[in-house]
Amino acid sequence: MSVGVVILAAGQGTRMKSALPKVLHKLADKPLVSHAIDTAKSLQADRIAVVYGHGGEQVLNTINDSNLAWVEQAEQLGTGHAVEQALPALADVDRVMVLYGDVPLIKQETLQALTDKAQQTELVLLTVNLDDPTGYGRIVRNAAGQVERIVEQKDAAPEELAISEVNTGILIADQSKLQQWIAKLENSNAQGEFYLTDIVAMAVAESIAVGSHQPEHEFEVMGVNDRVQLAELERRYQQVEAERLMRAGVTLRDPARFDLRGTLQAGQDVEIDVNVLIEGDVILGDGVQVGANTVLRNCRIAAGVQIKENCVIEQAEVGPEAIIGPFSRLRPDTKLAAKVHVGNFVEIKKSTVDEGSKINHLSYVGDAEVGKTVNIGAGTITCNYDGANKYTTVIGDNAFIGSDSQLVAPVEVAEGATIGAGSTITKNTPPNTLTLSRSKQMSLKSWNRPVKQPKD
Numbered sequence: 001m002s003v004g005v006v007i008l009a010a011g012q013g014t015r016m017k018s019a020l021p022k023v024l025h026k027l028a029d030k031p032l033v034s035h036a037i038d039t040a041k042s043l044q045a046d047r048i049a050v051v052y053g054h055g056g057e058q059v060l061n062t063i064n065d066s067n068l069a070w071v072e073q074a075e076q077l078g079t080g081h082a083v084e085q086a087l088p089a090l091a092d093v094d095r096v097m098v099l100y101g102d103v104p105l106i107k108q109e110t111l112q113a114l115t116d117k118a119q120q121t122e123l124v125l126l127t128v129n130l131d132d133p134t135g136y137g138r139i140v141r142n143a144a145g146q147v148e149r150i151v152e153q154k155d156a157a158p159e160e161l162a163i164s165e166v167n168t169g170i171l172i173a174d175q176s177k178l179q180q181w182i183a184k185l186e187n188s189n190a191q192g193e194f195y196l197t198d199i200v201a202m203a204v205a206e207s208i209a210v211g212s213h214q215p216e217h218e219f220e221v222m223g224v225n226d227r228v229q230l231a232e233l234e235r236r237y238q239q240v241e242a243e244r245l246m247r248a249g250v251t252l253r254d255p256a257r258f259d260l261r262g263t264l265q266a267g268q269d270v271e272i273d274v275n276v277l278i279e280g281d282v283i284l285g286d287g288v289q290v291g292a293n294t295v296l297r298n299c300r301i302a303a304g305v306q307i308k309e310n311c312v313i314e315q316a317e318v319g320p321e322a323i324i325g326p327f328s329r330l331r332p333d334t335k336l337a338a339k340v341h342v343g344n345f346v347e348i349k350k351s352t353v354d355e356g357s358k359i360n361h362l363s364y365v366g367d368a369e370v371g372k373t374v375n376i377g378a379g380t381i382t383c384n385y386d387g388a389n390k391y392t393t394v395i396g397d398n399a400f401i402g403s404d405s406q407l408v409a410p411v412e413v414a415e416g417a418t419i420g421a422g423s424t425i426t427k428n429t430p431p432n433t434l435t436l437s438r439s440k441q442m443s444l445k446s447w448n449r450p451v452k453q454p455k456d
């Protein structure tokens with residue numbers, strides 16, 4: 001049974017009060033509509049169509065996925081009309097599933113269960129019972145409990161308004177039946193719209209037993225209409241992800257103060273302190289500890305690494321048992337080998353640092369190749385940029401760079417070399433030798449400290 005998915009995303013989202021189309025607002029750093037698209041993909045849908053609204057080219061251009069069928073619905077004449085626009089793109093599938101672009105947390109398992117039920121019948125609805133069903137279409141059932149029709153809030157009689165089982169909007173229908181039903185839709189209702197929900201009564205009139213399924217969690221079917229709801233669903237998402245990680249063996253000191261905006265692959269006994277933000281694709285090896293207020297973005301941290309508080313690590317690789325922070329910044333293309341120590345107020349960019357080397361305080365290392373067991377003193381700066389071009393600094397194994405030194409690239413400090421504190425190194429230095437560039441120290445006996453002039 002092949003399945004095509006249509007994702008309705010033409011709504012304006014007026015209540016977002018935004019220049020950005022609603023479905024491009026982000027949840028966990030990913031556009032709302034991409035959540036629905038990725039879930040549809042995880043179902044192995046044979047075809048996915050996205051219905052976008054007038055002026056919604058921004059949606060198409062942002063998502064920019066040529067595997068999707070993009071269908072414009074210039075005027076929003078209702079959910080039935082929206083699905084109709086997508087039918088030509090879904091002509092060759094057996095079943096059509098309808099998802100909403102502003103309902104991001106629907107689970108693959110729920111949709112799979114819905115699809116499984118569609119083996120038995122031509123129409124299956126995803127419904128949910130709500131304490132407050134206001135605003136939703138109500139599921140009207142007969143005395144035997146079979147679905148009869150859906151009535152929209154604005155068209156409902158008082159006794160129908162009391163029904164707590166509502167239409168989530170998500171459904172799956174036989175493709176050819178859907179086409180026949182949609183062709184017969186009329187807009188003679190309170191909103192003057194072509195309601196997709198009217199297909200239910202049509203199916204029942206053909207003696208089709210309309211199926212239904214309920215999601216495990218209510219949040220799966222909640223939509224985003226304003227920024228308050230967006231924030232609520234973001235929290236739900238984070239809660240689910242935090243619980244998943246904890247069950248997989250990650251310690252989160254406080255799951256309510258942890259944010260995952262991408263994917264985290266974590267080894268055994270990883271410990272993450274509060275206010276840590278994980279973005280992009282992050283890999284943490286066994287026993288990695290991440291200190292409070294740290295940001296990890298697209299990086300790979302090997303086993304046994306300790307990252308202390310307040311670090312920002314982006315597009316970098318850290319070798320086993322390294323110690324980073326507090327207050328370290330590792331920028332793109334940084335590669336640290338095993339047991340490297342990087343301390344407070346150290347910034348490293350596009351550099352490799354070999355095993356056991358230490359850069360513990362207040363340094364900038366950029367475009368550098370640092371050897372093994374090198375000690376880089378406090379305040380060392382690689383001057384990698386002349387205002388036009390960038391150059392490389394090479395530091396050999398066992399070199400010792402005295403504090404407050406500048407290494408003006410391109411320059412090479414040979415193996416075992418020592419640089420005296422406060423030096424400005426502009427020429428390559430010989431191995432196992434002390435090199436320093438420093439003005440001579442003097443003391444002036446005749447000098448007197450100035451004193452304040454008395455005021456008259």
Ligand code: UD1
Pocket residue numbers: 008009010011012051073075076077078079080081082100101102135136137138150152166167168169194195196197223
């Ligand atoms: C719809 C259902 C209602 C259900 C509710 C769940 C109908 C007639 N009603 O009502 O039974 O309880 O969803 O949230 O289907 N859209 C388009 N083009 C359109 C109209 C809508 O793409 O012409 C999209 C919207 O962007 C949105 C979704 O379809 O993502 C639902 O539309 P909305 O207007 O919110 O429907 P409701 O009135 O809430």
Ligand code: CA
Pocket residue numbers: 223
């Ligand atoms: Ca709605």
